[in-house]
Amino acid sequence: MKRSILFRFHKNPELCKDRLRLLKELNPEVNIYGLGENINRSEELKEAGLEDIHVIDDKDSEWKWMNGDLAVRDWFKNKGKNRDFDMLHVVEWDLLLAAPLDEICGHISKGSLGLSGLKPIDEAENYGWSWITGEYRDEWRKLREWVESQTGYSGESFGCIFPGCCLPRSFLEEYSDLDVPAYSNDEVRVPLIAEALGYKLERTGLYPEWGQTSINRYFNATGDLIHPEKIRGELEKTGGRRAFHPVRDRIGKDKLMDWRI
Template identity: 40%
Template structure:
């Protein structure tokens, strides 16, 4: 049974890199719709993206979040739900892929997500909080801990939640349409952040969670040069090229915040150019 996929491309900076990254997604996934969500600041930077426009970026539609850039960064799931209520519910798809501008996927979506069934929520390294540790930023600080406790209180009061809480990396998740319908209907609060709410609401709404496999484990320093959420550690293009040259090498990288500038790589044993793609 074929699965109809759609991409929501979330971005807030670097329009040239974004345009090239969107182009790569389209080349690898012909016929898949790509819809943009701009979550950056207003003012001149936001105006620049409005002037650039969806056609220049290669997008089917362009949605501008009404919230501040910092709120959007923390609450990517709630921005996605705003988009879904306003735009996405009218589109035809079975599975939605949420791709950030600095996530590089160098293989078609149906192959990269082959292990995630169409009815499951795909998350990157969903991990019990007891394994992540209490030094994780979203539960470590005073404000963050208070919000996390408020989110748990909401889950317990409304759903009778008594499960094991998880965290995840909000890089490259995918969702069945039914989950988005149910998640939007819950009208979740903005306590915590998306990396806490994704696994929690999958549990609350009784959807299976499957790891995307983009990273081996939460605590795995060997993965950091290829896929990390450390903020200050950009994946180098030499690293990407070396992996693409291996038939069984990695095909998902994060964060990649620059253009490849026409560097040559080999993917699956066949030469390919990743040209000005930022991906």
């Protein structure tokens, strides 16, 4: 399977360069493309491993945060469709992957989506997931209606968290042909539309269950930062975790490689 990385960023070029160097060290044959902002010194990221950078100028930061799938869709329509890959790995600037993609995501089938934290939507609702309850309940209803009108699908779906998702090329081709509305957010839309299009959803294993302290201390989508010493402890452990989010401390490539067993 030919893999490519889409590296999403919006600030902190020095940290981004560290992450890119690590990704390239661990995945020397994988092309890395950029999806980000016109931040100061962004061109230096190409020296660290980016092939090119795609910038969406007509949307604000909140839109990009909520609509990662639509940002990826924009990249694919403008650039990605001309790139050679079977599977696209979306890697955020604060997602630390300390092992090759083949090791972390090798279990994801070529034509399937790899998503983290997959949870049946009724369980997510009982959990009180804000993207389908409260102020977003009406948007969730509108999204289901839109999907049914476009595809005829009215079955159940899943919620997920977006960091580290694996998107097959065929899905991106079909997704880019749809005029996907910005109802709710990416973590709701992608699983639903993928199932409506007939794709299998597979678990990345990066975030096995919601709300568990034993998982959140290493990987979460709530903004609780992961400390370098926790990362070191896992990397020095046989069979330890190799993916962490969010990590915003600078940890040099050489130091991380030394920590790895």
